[in-house]
Amino acid sequence: MAIDLCNKSPAALAESDPGSWADAGHAEPVLLDDLGTEQRDALNFAYRTTLSNVDPRFVAGDPAAWASDFGYALDRVAIRLDNRTNDELREQALKHPDPAMREQALFEYADRDHADAIELLAQAIRDDTDRQVRWDALWAVEKLGGARAVATLQRFLKDADPEIAEWSRLFTSELQTGDPAFDGRAGKSTPGRTFDETIFLLIHCDLYVRLDDSNQHWGKISLAPQGLARIYGQAHACPNVATREKQLVIAKTIDGLHTDGSPHVDNYLFRGFTDRTRRDRGNFFFESLVPRPFFKSGRADDPSQGVAQANIGFARYGTWHLEPRFQIHDEYAIRYVRGRFQGWGHVNLARIAGKPLEEVLTPGNGVLSTLHDPEVGPMTNAFILGTFKGKLNDWDGDGVIDLNSRPVYSTAEGEIDSDQDGIPDEPGLTCCDWTTRQLP
Incomplete structure (x- = not known):
C-alpha cells in the first residue's frame, strides 16, 4: 500500500x-x-x-x-x-x-x-x-x-x-x-521581517498521471520532499499572528531555473477557516486561487509550445500546534504544522518518456494546472495530493530555534518582494515574470 x-x-x-486505558480494564x-x-x-x-x-x-x-x-x-x-x-x-x-x-x-x-x-x-x-x-x-x-x-x-x-x-x-x-513532542530549546525572532514565522515545509507528493483519454490507464510518481522541491519549489509557510487564522502565504522558490542564479519565486496566498476550540492548536482548511502563466511545454518559464493565462487553485488542510514558550505579540507561536494538500497539474509525457529519473527531476519540470479553463483544462492530466510537515528549526547552529529567519520573497499579500523589505517589486505580481527571464 x-x-x-x-x-x-x-x-x-x-x-x-474511545476512553482511557483504565476504562478499558488496564491499570496503565x-x-x-x-x-x-x-x-x-x-x-x-x-x-x-x-x-x-x-x-x-x-x-x-x-x-x-x-x-x-x-x-x-x-x-x-x-x-x-x-x-x-x-x-x-x-x-x-x-x-x-x-x-x-x-x-x-x-x-x-x-x-x-x-x-x-x-x-x-x-x-x-x-x-x-x-x-x-x-x-x-x-x-x-x-x-x-x-x-x-x-x-x-x-x-x-x-x-x-x-x-x-x-x-x-x-x-x-x-x-x-497522535501528538508531536519537542525539546526544550529556546526560540528567537529576527527583527524587521515581513512574517512572524517562516516554516520550512517537508512535502511528500503522490502524482497520478492520466496516461490516455480512456481514463483506464494511470501512472504514479511518488515524489520525495527534495525531488518535489526541485521541480515545484521549496515551500515555506509564512503566517502572521494577527491574520494566521484566516490567511497565510506559501512562498516557494525554485533554484537552478534562472541563468543568472536568482531563485524563481512563486507565491500563493491562502485563505480559509481555522478552528480554535483548543488553546494549544488550530485545525484549518485553506484554499488558494492565483493568476499564473500556464506553460504548455510542461516546464516553468518555457514558452516554446505556447503560454496561456489561468487561475490556479490549490487546497491545504491540517493542524498547527502552538508553543507556549515562544511568544509573538503576546500570542503563542506555531511550533509545528502538519496536513494534506491536493490540486491539479500538467505533465508533458513526451518530455519525460524514456528519460532517466535524473532528467525528470529537474528544476521546473512540471506545472500546476486547473480544470476550470477552456484552454488549460483539456491539458490537465495529473492529480496531485500528499502530506506536508514543518517545524521551527535552528538554522544557524547557535542552539536557539529560529522563528522567522528563512529568506522568503513575498509581501504579506503574496506579492514578490525581492529585497524582503515588505514592499512589492510590482504591485499584484506574485510569480516571476517569465518574459524577463531566460532559461538555461
Whole structure:
C-alpha cells in the first residue's frame, strides 16, 4: 500500500471519545519497551497485515466516509512510472552522488512496502551526510508505522544533530500518542521581517498521471520532499499572528531555473477557516486561487509550445500546534504544522518518456494546472495530493530555534518582494515574470 494513505482505523474514525486505558480494564498503558522481541514482531506483523488487507468498509461503515477518496482509488490501479529495480533503488538510496536522488530512491523503495524498507531507511538516517535526507528518511519511517518504526525512530533520539534528535522525538510521539513532542530549546525572532514565522515545509507528493483519454490507464510518481522541491519549489509557510487564522502565504522558490542564479519565486496566498476550540492548536482548511502563466511545454518559464493565462487553485488542510514558550505579540507561536494538500497539474509525457529519473527531476519540470479553463483544462492530466510537515528549526547552529529567519520573497499579500523589505517589486505580481527571464 502507499505510505501516504490515511490510516482508517476504528479509533481514527470514531465519533466519540474511545476512553482511557483504565476504562478499558488496564491499570496503565503497555509500553513498547516492555514487550519482548517475539511480542514486538507479532505486533508489527499484525499492524502491517491489518493495513494491507483490511477492507475499510467493514471498519468505517458507510463507504462514502473513505472510499470516495480519489487518491486511494488511483493508488490501487496506477502503474509506477519509476521503473528502477529494487536492487537499483537500494544501491542509489545509499550511493547516488545527488542527495535528492538518494532521497527519491528511499521514498520509492518505502512506497513499494518491502519488508526491509525500514532497515534501509535506518541505514540512510545513520550514514547519510545530508541532514535533510536524514530527517526526511525519519518521516518515511513514521509513514510506514508500527512497532518496528517506533523502535527505529527511538534509536535517533540522542543524535548529535539536534534537529535529527527532535524530528525523532516528534515522529515517535506522533506514532505513540497522535501528538508531536519537542525539546526544550529556546526560540528567537529576527527583527524587521515581513512574517512572524517562516516554516520550512517537508512535502511528500503522490502524482497520478492520466496516461490516455480512456481514463483506464494511470501512472504514479511518488515524489520525495527534495525531488518535489526541485521541480515545484521549496515551500515555506509564512503566517502572521494577527491574520494566521484566516490567511497565510506559501512562498516557494525554485533554484537552478534562472541563468543568472536568482531563485524563481512563486507565491500563493491562502485563505480559509481555522478552528480554535483548543488553546494549544488550530485545525484549518485553506484554499488558494492565483493568476499564473500556464506553460504548455510542461516546464516553468518555457514558452516554446505556447503560454496561456489561468487561475490556479490549490487546497491545504491540517493542524498547527502552538508553543507556549515562544511568544509573538503576546500570542503563542506555531511550533509545528502538519496536513494534506491536493490540486491539479500538467505533465508533458513526451518530455519525460524514456528519460532517466535524473532528467525528470529537474528544476521546473512540471506545472500546476486547473480544470476550470477552456484552454488549460483539456491539458490537465495529473492529480496531485500528499502530506506536508514543518517545524521551527535552528538554522544557524547557535542552539536557539529560529522563528522567522528563512529568506522568503513575498509581501504579506503574496506579492514578490525581492529585497524582503515588505514592499512589492510590482504591485499584484506574485510569480516571476517569465518574459524577463531566460532559461538555461
